[in-house]
Amino acid sequence: MDLTIIGCSGSASGPGNPASSYLVRHDGFALLLDMGPGAFGGLWGELHPRELDAIALSHLHPDHCLDVCAFNVGALYAPDAPWPRIPLFGPAHTRARLTAAYEPVPGDESEWAVDFVTWQPVQRIGPFTVSLVPARHSTEAYSLRLDADGASLVYSGDTGPSPDLVDLARGADVLLAEASFIHSDDLPADSHLSARQAAEHATAAGVRTLVLTHVPPWHSPEEAYAEARPHFDGDLVLARPGLTVPLA
Template identity: 45%
Template sequence: MKLTVVGCSGSFPSPDSPCSSYLVEADGYRLVLDLGNGALGALQNHIGLYDVDAVALSHLHADHCVDLCVYFVARNYRQEGCPEPLPVYGPEGTPGRLARAYDMPEQPGMSGVFEFHTLTPGTFALGPLTVTAIRVNHPVEAYAFRIEHGGRSLVYSGDTGECPELIELARDCDFFLCEAAFTDGKETVRSIHLNGREAGEHAAAAGARRLVLTHIPPWTDPQRNLRDAEAAFRGPVELAKAGATYEI
């Protein structure tokens, strides 16, 4: 698999990155995980605008899904005609959420442009990829994903606070893309986000082989979170950067 970080800023875009969006490619199949603020523009640096095969949304906060509204425009009003409906996997209520964000009637909403599928915990196939979704610890319905192909595994945490289920999902994974939005000792609100130390602890408990920290907001010191994660996890740790690519 090839992973491209399209955007990795948490909560709102930074000067250097759009919000959350990650491109996973295998055997010519292209899956986009989340499409937050500004991500559609950056995605076009890596693939063609109409080359996406499916989108999976971890949850319905704007910094993870709102660019589907502009992707609707790009597909619906394409000069050559709208492409076939694009499969979009998201939490319950995804079609209505996007329709309201675009200020359009919920029926039919965007259903002629996107083919909506409601996520539930479990495993399903997307092209050559095997995807396992679990619920994680966030104020809204939110999912983490484990994506497997050719004996290799990538786990994306989405947004979550401390979550034993995430540790199990990430068990022995090759690549753990884990959010670290909070700073240890600064934010004390539970069940929203992890900090760098907690991300490192989750990776260590899971036996992950590699940890990449993501979803760090512009007001959080990424180097502090990196140091905190390195203190908790003995494997390789780095910060996600927009445009970075990884072979998994």
């Protein structure tokens, strides 16, 4: 299993950095986790978007989902269209949310080149067993765990501090965790993690590698790394576009 960072800017795209999007590949299967603004363009540097086998959305805030609209334009209208239909996993109202953003031609029932699938607590997506727990966020949101052939990746999505995330990540090879906040004692409980909190979650779960992501453009990734380092003894990695992290 390989994790490749397509975009890792938090809350909005940043300079040369799409918003949240992560490509996970195993056994020839390509799964994209989230597709924030700029992710469709960034994806072309790794593979032709028509080669995606599935898309999974942790939640429906714009910085995690809006480039699904760009993907759909390509799938329907690129010179090599139509692209193969693929499943898109997300919350129950994903189609309505994205349709409101996409604004298709009125009455066009074929506006989507994906098949919308509502998340279940556990499901099979290609070679991956995907398990979910609700995230502590301001909208319906999930943290995800992918297991395949003995390798395991956990993606926090957007979440405040969460014992459920610790349980989900227990013993995982890699925790891909957001680090949106500079740490303080009065952070909101149900919004985002600081880099320190991400490190504390990784330590409590006993993961091997922590990848810090979702640092907004107004904060320094290096500051997030320095904040996390004293609280996690394993491999600590800063996400950046194009970085590939192989899993055992």
